[in-house]
Amino acid sequence: xxxxLCTAAALTALATAGHAQSTEVAWGxxxxxxxxxxxxxVAGTELAKDLPDVNITQVTTGGSTENAKRLxxxxxxxxxxxxxxxxxxxxxxxxxxxxxKGTMLRGVAMAYEGPTYFVTLGxxxxxxxxxxxxxxxxxxxxxxxxxxxxxxxxxxxxxIGSIDPxxxxxADAGRALGNGQIDAFCQSSSPAAAxxxxxxxxxxxxxxxxEDQLAQISEAYPFYHTGTMPDTTYKGVPATDMPFxxxxxxxxxxxxxxxxxxxxxxxxxxxxxxxAGHKAWAQMKPDVANFxxxxxPMHPGAEAYYREQGQWPE
Numbered sequence: 001x002x003x004x005l006c007t008a009a010a011l012t013a014l015a016t017a018g019h020a021q022s023t024e025v026a027w028g029x030x031x032x033x034x035x036x037x038x039x040x041x042v043a044g045t046e047l048a049k050d051l052p053d054v055n056i057t058q059v060t061t062g063g064s065t066e067n068a069k070r071l072x073x074x075x076x077x078x079x080x081x082x083x084x085x086x087x088x089x090x091x092x093x094x095x096x097x098x099x100x101k102g103t104m105l106r107g108v109a110m111a112y113e114g115p116t117y118f119v120t121l122g123x124x125x126x127x128x129x130x131x132x133x134x135x136x137x138x139x140x141x142x143x144x145x146x147x148x149x150x151x152x153x154x155x156x157x158x159x160i161g162s163i164d165p166x167x168x169x170x171a172d173a174g175r176a177l178g179n180g181q182i183d184a185f186c187q188s189s190s191p192a193a194a195x196x197x198x199x200x201x202x203x204x205x206x207x208x209x210x211e212d213q214l215a216q217i218s219e220a221y222p223f224y225h226t227g228t229m230p231d232t233t234y235k236g237v238p239a240t241d242m243p244f245x246x247x248x249x250x251x252x253x254x255x256x257x258x259x260x261x262x263x264x265x266x267x268x269x270x271x272x273x274x275x276a277g278h279k280a281w282a283q284m285k286p287d288v289a290n291f292x293x294x295x296x297p298m299h300p301g302a303e304a305y306y307r308e309q310g311q312w313p314e
């Protein structure tokens with residue numbers, strides 16, 4: 001009888017656990033070929049191992065701009081978003097002008113720092129950004145942070161009116177360049193699958209920036225800073241100085257505090273596995289003070305975790 005009671009209790013516990021309500025998290029990345037797409041994909045896989053009650057759905061989007069806009073509308077729970085977009089959404093200005101303010105955006109962690117650069121084939125004859133004059137240049141997919149960054153760079157350098165701009169996905173741009181349908185494409189963040197794959201079969205050139213061009217970009221848009229993309233990023237491409245922008249893992253304020261806290265804890269516990277899935281995750285860190293300078297607070301769940309870890313700035 002005692003055994004039967006234990007069995008009944010166990011079955012009841014299993015049934016209760018089986019009906020435990022899971023938390024749905026819609027997480028925006030980018031489209032295939034983009035860094036954010038693969039980052040969110042590997043995060044969904046790895047975090048699920050520690051958080052079976054959190055159901056992460058990878059949402060394919062145009063990238064940072066769309067992620068921020070859909071977070072503001074409540075269509076996403078999380079997204080990978082450029083710091084510049086967090087800042088502009090608080091105004092709102094730039095791509096957010098005329099829309100609702102991003103008052104519901106909350107910081108979780110710095111995801112990575114990403115450079116913006118232009119890729120062409122090694123035998124294209126394009127050796128400088130000025131050589132893009134009159135050329136077909138893919139700027140990324142509509143709604144992406146890549147279009148935003150590439151347009152800013154070309155505008156700061158006075159080149160935006162001299163190119164023939166094309167809007168297409170990262171993967172399509174890589175194929176189009178390889179097939180001679182465009183002359184170059186712009187990419188934000190690295191390593192990007194579209195560039196890596198092209199470099200495996202063709203000689204590519206990442207067009208260098210002159211020192212004065214980098215200064216012009218930072219002067220026109222203060223949220224860019226000069227950094228160096230290492231020579232290990234793409235086959236045959238030397239270390240190159242570029243304009244970088246900081247990219248964040250952002251949550252909507254409605255995501256429960258305990259869910260965010262447990263997701264952050266799992267992400268840091270599994271950071272090596274995340275980085276094995278995509279190198280950018282190796283850069284993840286709190287970066288609390290810099291995020292708050294953008295005008296948005298950290299999520300209470302992230303704050304609770306960082307305070308416990310002694311990583312909250314006092």
